[in-house]
Amino acid sequence: MEFLVSIIAIALMVIGAFGVIFMKKPLDKIIMFDIMDAGFVLVVVLFKYLDVALFAALAGPLSTLVFILSIVKIKEIRTDKIASGEAND
Amino acid sequence: MDFVTLGGNLLGTIRLGDIVLYLTPFSLFLFAVLLGFTVLIGLSKPETQVEATMHYLNNTEVKVGQKELKQRRFLAVICGIASAGAMITGDLFNFTLFMALVGILNIGIVSAVKQTSVLDSAFNYGLIAMMCSLPLFGGAAIILAATGTLSLAVLSQMPASPMVVLGAVLMLLGILGESGVAPFFASKAEMFRTAGSPYIVIIHLSSLFIIVRAVEILLLVLW
Amino acid sequence: MISVSLFFYFGIFLAIVGSIATAWGPGVSDPVVRTFNTEIASIGVCLVLLCYNHVLALLTLLATTVIITLILFRAIIRLEEMGADV
């Protein structure tokens, strides 16, 4: 049982990590980051530190929120720049 | 080697738990000079800096707001006290922390100026100060792992192993970077091109004295 | 019983992969991508801390990672908005 959960957790983290590295779109990256975070919470639970898991579970959405906010803002800035014709890419 | 061969007779200790502050003539001299300078900094008013104008014969005055100078004075006084503390501390990790504090204060003193060249140098120095956390804390941790202690009094009695030498070399690099001596001099020199000489002198003073003290500490650790 | 050393080595692996990705990964010329990739390394460090049972340090690391990310994103946004080339 514990071995199975360990394998699942590691799989989640590996998928998440490589997803974050190789995905192109920022929003995909955020989703992959959340997958990685889920794997991490699983490991913490496996180590029987429930309070840490609680905090990790709270910190996950927090960072997701920060990511989303900043990415939306940066996207807007970049589209603005392209629209005004000063950036070519 | 123990304290006596390096800094003269042991005059006393201040015990704060595991961290014991040592007073030798050497450290007391440095401590007193730093405190004296700090008092002077607290008392003195800044100078009016004059700069020559390009292509013309007249001079211009560099204007600095009163509020900004107050901020600088505050940071400079704290910096003086911090580096005075670094002179008498008897604990390796404590010393590195003092250095980190001095580094951040050095940046803070010039952070509000208008000259972009000064800010540029402050930023680059800040990057070095951030990177220094690895050699400083890491070096201290490696020495801790090799010897099992951080207290200089105990460390000075221990023989040096290759691991201790690695830790000491890391710490030396951190100290060189943090205090901005050659070959890393350029990051810090530009920071002095601004008004407020009493506050700026503490930047130079703290870094030089920390080198002097670091020499003693490294000798204690290595021999 | 869980295998501590499994997670320990996996944490090291993740930290090294994360730092390589931060340094030379695909698309890191965009500061946003670079900041994302540091998260992988920090999760790796979290695993190592967990294996050492440095639990309080782990809690603090989780909290500070979020805040550091926030600060870095703020800097990126402000600089992009200004059109500064750094």
Add this chain to the structure above:
Amino acid sequence: MRIGALWNKLAKPKNIPRLFAFSLGIILIIGLIVPLALNPDQLYVRPAPQEQVDEGLAIAPYDRGGVPLKEPGNIDPQYPENAESLGMITGYMSPLAEFVSSISPYFGTSIYSSPGGLIDEILYYTRGFDTILESSILMMSFIIASWLSINYTMNRKNDEDEIKKDVKKAIDDSNRVASHVKANDAKARAKQLRRDN
């Protein structure tokens, strides 16, 4: 390359962090060939990983023995003679922590880090001076950052749009004042005329 040109490159602040990073990296790589080993004789030793959790102790990774307020816990500082009430905090648990520990065995970390506990003992007592410095570092950098943002980077007084708005408002205000003055003038003149008549 001539050595003078190389030296000139070193005089540019922008190159310095990179040079520093490079030399640091070299030393780190040299560190790989140095024989490294952990000295088993350390201070503040802790039990093997997961040992306490597997035993099912209520305050899992931080149980160092000791009875709260009565018997000091088992810690191993550098200078025990400098710390009189050593180990008492290790055994201490605040009432809230007692309550939490009675309902679940899985909250060891939080219980132990609420006032009292081993890490607090190290942070506040045996190595308290370190903590003073660390919190001062934090305070100083926040002072720097907040000062800059209040007075410069976030200071909307420098904002152009804001200034435009202000100017517009000021013009409106002055127009209104002017018209007031005009009206008052007219009134006064009328009064004067009336008195003259």
Add this chain to the structure above:
Amino acid sequence: MFVPQAFISMYLPAIYAGLIVGFIGTMAIAINRRELHILILTDIVGLAMIFVVSAVGTDLAEALILPGLVVELAETLAISEILITREMRKIEQDPRANLAKSSSIFPQAFSLDMEIMTTAPNFIALVLIGYGIFLTGFTGGAVAGGGIVLYALSKKARGLPVLMLDGIAGVSGIAWCLWIIGFLLFFVAPQYWLLSLFLAACGLLLKVASKVGLIGLLMREDIDNE
């Protein structure tokens, strides 16, 4: 008492990992020319530091990591602020050369309607702050600070609340004094150790939390909706 065998066998891989991560980070800095990227990469160097320190595997090591983390956070904040200041000064001194049409020195509002911004933050923030107060100390401060950041972020008000900032600074100053008094009391009068413990722990909590919460107020200017 000696270090358990498990930690001794874990030391070598951990410190090698630290050295390698540090090497990767520093080399990436050495070959990178852009300053913002160097700032991001110093984060990696900081992680290497945590590796090296934590590899010792004693309670002392943990006590050394805790503040090290907070120091990293603090330095990042100050230095990023200086970078922003420098770029603003550059633009201010020569507006034509640097400031393009669609750019602005000061953050502009942008419209974003997210359901989560109105419902979730208050709850999460409450839980985080409560948990942080329970933890106290550095950790509690960081946790509670995270909660405050989230709460401040989700508020819909622009304009820098200078008064509130001053208030926060005052609170943290008082907290620092509490902590110093607590620390001195430990050594001067050990019989009051319970009082001094609480002074120190709560002082540190207040200090760290209020300072971290300040970031939230700063952030509100940047990434927030109208």
Add this chain to the structure above:
Amino acid sequence: MNLMAEILIQVIIAFLAGSLLLGLHRKVMARVQKRPGPPIVQQLIHSLKFFFKETAFPKTVSKVFYIGIVFILALIWVVGVIVGPVAKDSLLILFGVYAVYKIVEHNSGSSSGSPYGKLSCVRAVLSAATELPLFAAIVFVYMVTGTMNIGEIITYQSVHGPLIYSIPLAALMFFMLILTKSPYSPFAITKDKVLISGFETEHFGFLRGFMLFSEAIAWYVLLWVFLTIFFGPLNAVGYLIGMIVISFVTGFINATTPLLSPNHSVMTQITIGAICFAGTALMIFTGVVA
């Protein structure tokens, strides 16, 4: 003899001897350049003369530091005399004295508010590099003798012979420092003639008198330390001859070399220091030095 009288006498000796040596230095430079040069006693007369001149304070100065720094400069070299010739105490304290001297150089430049002083101040920061060879030299002395106490170093030398034979490269490093501090040296970037008089530009009257006073003492103390830690136990005539010879040599070098640009000067010193460091380390670890 009681301590205070001893200190007073040594300070007066340091001042007179230092002034005369600096005058000699100046004379040597002049003769090399085929000029008659001022009399040797001129430096001393200058320093005395400034004490009786009218003192003016520029409007821009930061008062406390502008005046205070000069007294600190004088005081710090008096401490140097006490630690060195009088008490023969730890070398590290002398190292600290030298560090404070750099600070004073820096601050007297910047506290006047003059642009020339400011430039000199920035260069003083650059030249903090000269500390490193000094540090390295001291470390090697420590490694060979196993002590930092000047008195014990002298006793070591009286048994094992002068250190210059065993660690000549360390002596060379120390000599570099002396060369840096000598007037008109190729490394004296803080007193470049482009900067008028560098950090002394805005100091007039008795302030300048104090500066000249402490410069003379500084020269004496540096030479004394060099001779003491590398040439073993010497008597008064030995010191006299040694100091005159070093003044001659530095004067000759300074007269024939141009001033380097600031960063080149710093890097030259560091490079020479590094080479000497590596050489001495090699000598020590391969067992050439017993």
Add this chain to the structure above:
Amino acid sequence: MLDYMIYLITFAAGSILGLLYSYKQHGEPFVAVTKFNVPFAIVSIAGWVLGFCSGNVILSAIGFLLAGFVMGERPGYGRKETAVGLIIAIIVYVLLKRPLCMM
């Protein structure tokens, strides 16, 4: 150390006196003098010999005063005299020292 201080002070005083005196005597711009001034040479020899070889504080002090007086003359004057005095003094010193060493 007191004696060395006295020697230095007298030497400096002698130099200053010599400078003042020679400026009073010769007001013209710089000339490289080739003439050998015998009285000054005698003073110089007496001064240096007394200073080096007398073994008495007061006599040595007087000697250094005289030596300084010749050496401190304005540029161009008193060079040869000083050189002659110095050489003779060293020779005398060596001659005097030799028997002392043998004894």
